[in-house]
Amino acid sequence: MIIAENLTRRFGDRLAVENLSVEIAEGEVFGFLGPNGAGKTTTVRMLAGLLAPTAGRAVVAGVDVCAEPQRVRSLVGILTEHPGLYEKLSAWHNLKFYADLHDLPNAEAQIEKYLNLLGLWERRFEPVGTFSKGMKQKLAIARALLHEPKVLFLDEPTSGLDPESAKTVRDFIAQLASEKRTIFLCTHNLYEAEQLCTRIGLIKQRLIKVGSPQQLKRELYGRQIVVDLKEPITLSEDLRLPFVRDVQADGRRLLVQLDDPEAQNPLLIKRLVELGAQIQFVREHDRSLEEVYLDLIAEEKA
Amino acid sequence: MTLKRINTVIVKEWREAFKGGKTFWIGTVALPLVLLGVSFFPFLYAGDLRGISTEETKELFEKVSMLFLTPLLFFLMFPMVIPHSIAIYAIMSEKEQKSLEPLLATPLRTDELFLAKTLASVLPALAITWIAFGLFLAVMQFLLPSTVLELAWQQFGSIWLMTLLLFAPLAATFMTLASMAIATRVSDLRTAQLLSSFAMLPILMSAFFLIFQNLLDKPALLGGLCAALLVLDIALLGLNVKLFRREEILTRWR
Numbered sequence: 001m002i003i004a005e006n007l008t009r010r011f012g013d014r015l016a017v018e019n020l021s022v023e024i025a026e027g028e029v030f031g032f033l034g035p036n037g038a039g040k041t042t043t044v045r046m047l048a049g050l051l052a053p054t055a056g057r058a059v060v061a062g063v064d065v066c067a068e069p070q071r072v073r074s075l076v077g078i079l080t081e082h083p084g085l086y087e088k089l090s091a092w093h094n095l096k097f098y099a100d101l102h103d104l105p106n107a108e109a110q111i112e113k114y115l116n117l118l119g120l121w122e123r124r125f126e127p128v129g130t131f132s133k134g135m136k137q138k139l140a141i142a143r144a145l146l147h148e149p150k151v152l153f154l155d156e157p158t159s160g161l162d163p164e165s166a167k168t169v170r171d172f173i174a175q176l177a178s179e180k181r182t183i184f185l186c187t188h189n190l191y192e193a194e195q196l197c198t199r200i201g202l203i204k205q206r207l208i209k210v211g212s213p214q215q216l217k218r219e220l221y222g223r224q225i226v227v228d229l230k231e232p233i234t235l236s237e238d239l240r241l242p243f244v245r246d247v248q249a250d251g252r253r254l255l256v257q258l259d260d261p262e263a264q265n266p267l268l269i270k271r272l273v274e275l276g277a278q279i280q281f282v283r284e285h286d287r288s289l290e291e292v293y294l295d296l297i298a299e300e301k302a
Numbered sequence: 303m304t305l306k307r308i309n310t311v312i313v314k315e316w317r318e319a320f321k322g323g324k325t326f327w328i329g330t331v332a333l334p335l336v337l338l339g340v341s342f343f344p345f346l347y348a349g350d351l352r353g354i355s356t357e358e359t360k361e362l363f364e365k366v367s368m369l370f371l372t373p374l375l376f377f378l379m380f381p382m383v384i385p386h387s388i389a390i391y392a393i394m395s396e397k398e399q400k401s402l403e404p405l406l407a408t409p410l411r412t413d414e415l416f417l418a419k420t421l422a423s424v425l426p427a428l429a430i431t432w433i434a435f436g437l438f439l440a441v442m443q444f445l446l447p448s449t450v451l452e453l454a455w456q457q458f459g460s461i462w463l464m465t466l467l468l469f470a471p472l473a474a475t476f477m478t479l480a481s482m483a484i485a486t487r488v489s490d491l492r493t494a495q496l497l498s499s500f501a502m503l504p505i506l507m508s509a510f511f512l513i514f515q516n517l518l519d520k521p522a523l524l525g526g527l528c529a530a531l532l533v534l535d536i537a538l539l540g541l542n543v544k545l546f547r548r549e550e551i552l553t554r555w556r
Binding site: 011045048050051052070071073074076078080082083084085086087088089093097098100101102103127140143 | 304306307310311314317318321322395399400401402403404405406407408409410411548549552553
């Protein structure tokens, strides 16, 4: 649904995005992470037909963004970082304006559908300036969806929202993903990325890594097993089984690096029991996406 | 370029402007109405002139002919003052509300956006100027004998027509383009208003100079002012075409 090949954008001497190549399948929720100024917004603008790339090409929803940017804009939906609504106009008139720009034949039915879906129908004739931040964000989401785009670009969709509103928006994004829409999600919220995204791309001018959250963790750290013991044991050569990549003792806790815990755990536990260890718990150490993100960005800086 | 998209943006501009509060209403409706009312005062003092003879009419017209030039001041002002606030608001409100990116993410083209914003300011300015002139003529019809009006039309008709059909569109376009160009480059509404007021001054002062120096019975002078405005409009059009490029809007309009 989205194909980018060596997408590059310069602003004068400044390189904003360098040789970005990625393929995103239909129905995928692709998380796009990176520090401020890493080129996330520029990438979205290029993919959505708002800015022409300096070099490279991209095809979105089957349309070349360089050759037919206007057509791309009619096929994708964007939720920008700021809701960017007309505060003096009502919710209805805001959506009607955008529906008319998209030349929707069923504009009023679409407006009604999304205002109802996002719980704004009762306040449709009130000026948007009187809405809470969460309501404005919902209205901006409705605006992005009015023309039923197959591809959605969401830039910080839960930024600045209270936890309840943020959850509502996250649930709505999950619902959109279940409708087979392709979602390109820029976020700083790593919990959100981990919850929603099938794959994640890390950018800092160039794409550093792409993969599912699990893949990224495994690629960076391997798989680590945590064994909680009743009493500390001394690490000996006896524990160094051929498949154990690394082992560390931390008081009553053993941290063991394995390639295939599903197959190797029984052998590991058997050996520990043979060595007299009293095992209380065995579990996989689940690294957070935050650790992955910070380590990859630090690695890139280095 | 589609007329439907242009029309959609124009309607949105007007809908926002109507909700723009007293600044908008004072600038575009109240001020022209007050000025128009003021232009009738000299004629009201003339008393009931409708029964006078043709000879007396000619004699009278010699004395009051300059009174017909005073309202002209206002018809020179309207096309400059009215688009001033609408054009600035059309850009500044988009910037303040950060609504440009979602707007540019639609199939709307930048030339359509530019044309719509320009027309949204120029059309009300022309409509109000022409309606005000229609009202002026209607009230004059009621206050003065038709022979006086006929004489006035013979003497000032060409100036009035040039003002309404040539000066007004050119001046409204000038003010709109100048205000929009300024608004794209400043981040504060008041600064934009102040700077675009300065842009208005040379044109208004030239027009007033022509009137006060009693030069307006020489239409060529007003024609010269219109020609100068045309040159300025073309230059401003070129500038605005550059300012309304998508990349420029997304990265430089702050």
